Amino acid sequence: MLRHLGTKRTYGHNVKLASLLGLTAGFVNASGFLAFAVLTTNVTGHAALFAERIALQDWKTARVVALWMFLFLAGSFFCSLIVSWIGRNQRYSYVIPILIEIVILLVVALSGYRYDHSLVAKELYAGSLLFAMGLQNSLVSLVSGSVVRTTHLTGTFTDLGIELGQVVQKKREDRPALASRIKLRLVIIVFFMSGALAGAYLFRRFSYHSFLIPVAILALTLLSDVFRIRVKWYYRQLHNPFKKH
Secondary structure (H helix, E strand, O other): OOOHHHHHOOOOHHHHHHHHHHHHHHHHHHHHHHOOOOOEEEEHHHHHHHHHHHHOOHHHHHHHHHHHHHHHHHHHHHHHHHHHHOOOHHOOHHHHHHHHHHHHHHHOOOOHHHHHOOOHHHHHHHHHHHHHHHHHHHHHHHHOOOOOOOOHHHHHHHHHHHHHHHHHOOOOOHHHHHHHHHHHHHHHHHHHHHHHHHHHHHHHHHHHHHHHHHHHHHHHHHHHHHHHHHHHHHHHHHOOOOOOO
16 A cells, blocks of 8 residues: 555555554544643644744743644655655655654653653653654655545545535536545544544553554554565566566
């Protein structure tokens, strides 16, 4: 679902991508909020909070919020650079961002018990999650051609509303493509909400160790894609043993 780009990408790939990474983002959003009292998958709320802190001349908090917004942007920027640098070997362009996200979530899961609710600790933990979600959002957007976005629902609900309105206006022959887009939006919403519910429940039960769940989802997603690539490579080698590379 991650390795297919451009014309090789199908609707099914986007549905799988929306399902698994939407689930991950929803989980991180809910568990991150319960853990650090910060929304960690988007910057919309932080923009309002930043403006409020500036208006109240609370420069210390404003600086922290500005850093969080910057880290989400930095994650997106860093992911874009990685994909650009890898270039020709685009099948593996998603591996490094996903691995970085896994490492960040793993660190939070294993060291979260040290969180002392200080502003510095909140800045570090919440900021790391925002960076990870910036990575994921950028990667999903690049891989899917901006068709899928998994870390927030504002744009998804907007697109869904527009497309539902178009249902009554489009001609019958246009409706299958429109129905496919609506289905994709619903998949993103359902899995994001499911992840959020799971994140809220499991964090209250297992505390910071609950972050191991999205780690497992990402690891399985990555291994599944890489394993399929390697199987195809060996298959070609067996059937074309004298082919030059």
